[in-house]
Amino acid sequence: MAGSDHPPFAVTVDLVLLTVRSGRFAALVVERGEQPFRGRLALPGGFVHPDEDLPDAALRELREETGLAPSLGHLEQLASYGAPGRDPRQRVVSVAYLGLVPDLPEPVAGTDAAASQFMPVDSLLRTAGSLAFDHDAILADGVERARAKLEYTSLATAFCPAEFTVGELRAVYEAVWGVELDPRNFHRKVTGTPGFLASTGASTTRGGGRPAQLYRRGPTRTLMPPLLRT
Amino acid sequence: MAGSDHPPFAVTVDLVLLTVRSGRFAALVVERGEQPFRGRLALPGGFVHPDEDLPDAALRELREETGLAPSLGHLEQLASYGAPGRDPRQRVVSVAYLGLVPDLPEPVAGTDAAASQFMPVDSLLRTAGSLAFDHDAILADGVERARAKLEYTSLATAFCPAEFTVGELRAVYEAVWGVELDPRNFHRKVTGTPGFLASTGASTTRGGGRPAQLYRRGPTRTLMPPLLRT
DNA sequence: ACCCTATCTCGTCACCTTGACGATTACTGG
């Protein structure tokens, strides 16, 4: 760090906010109201304030876009993107954060982004250029990170409400990975891993069949051995 | 991204450069020649040039500090650190990169950092404040990332020279994880994973015992199933 | 030449996890 003259950079945070909505893996996107890329879809984000820490900026964006407190869900740093020319206006380094939230009752209670909505990730990733800037690549990185983390962490519970059934948890895995899992083996795995699930004693019958037990997320954060997609 | 006025940031890259040196897991540190933290140890790093991409800046630092081309070894983005006040001079966001290199013949062929050296990571991490700025935390993150990645990738070969024996590869795992592994089970695992190792046909007798076959790194980058530390 | 030691390499065996799948339970809707 030879601190003499150094070029001016702008620093932003961008949010890859993922959820599972009616059985589909979806990401929050906003329609840009200004140039450049006016009218195009983009990831929510904004400039970091002068005395604001990076995680605080990401939490502020999360609140502004979803009205969600981070008590439920999960937020972690994803990666940083700073290629020259990624923003045509000036040199911008963007620190991307990955957020996982349960299906929101209010689609988006946000204040800023009136034109924000969840869209299925497979349709967003199918064609390059769906999103402005390099947000295609950022979204792809976030989706891959989320898919990988379901294998060896209990992060899938971040997509669920506070209380959920084994079947609902399995639906999360199936939506995120785009595969079908055997209900019996999945049930054995998640109930057999100590600390993954905490029983509430209650049961529910939201679906058609036999009532299912309700669980809360347990204290275990890392799955050993992992739950592998084949 | 509401592009109006935004505060000025400086952007740097810092390098967590790890190797295995005489059986010990070690990181490259430099002695700072200027304020702040003059005379203290720190991770190598520097400001990003105006039209330089972030990976290019990291590669440049790697070359300047070690003279090593990235053909051997491995370099990936680790995380970004931007807390207000982490640099007392001004607001600085640092993008940290993680580099894994084989034991270098020339300790450090670098040009800039005359006072750079590899130091064992356990001694650096034992006491908080070993390194300037927040480099303690950055180093800890890099070390944990490297330890985790040995489990499910073939990245341990990045610590080895172009040709190596199974025993040398096992020594890498033992040094990085700080554990002892059963030589027979380890041999079965790495030779039984398709694409992990590529046989050269040659053999060597660097150690005391029976000659060992020499391998090169194979095409497989991800280990399925992983090689778990117990 | 001989033994000792160190290391590599191959085998064996018990245990655990997983994938495939049958069977039972307990609810809803007609």
Add this chain to the structure above:
DNA sequence: CCAGTAATCGTCAAGGTGACGAGATAGGGT
């Protein structure tokens, strides 16, 4: 009451892993 649906429990074979025995092949000392 019956069909449909989903939850939950069991069974079994296949594959991976930890613990460990045994042979192979070098160097070094006497």
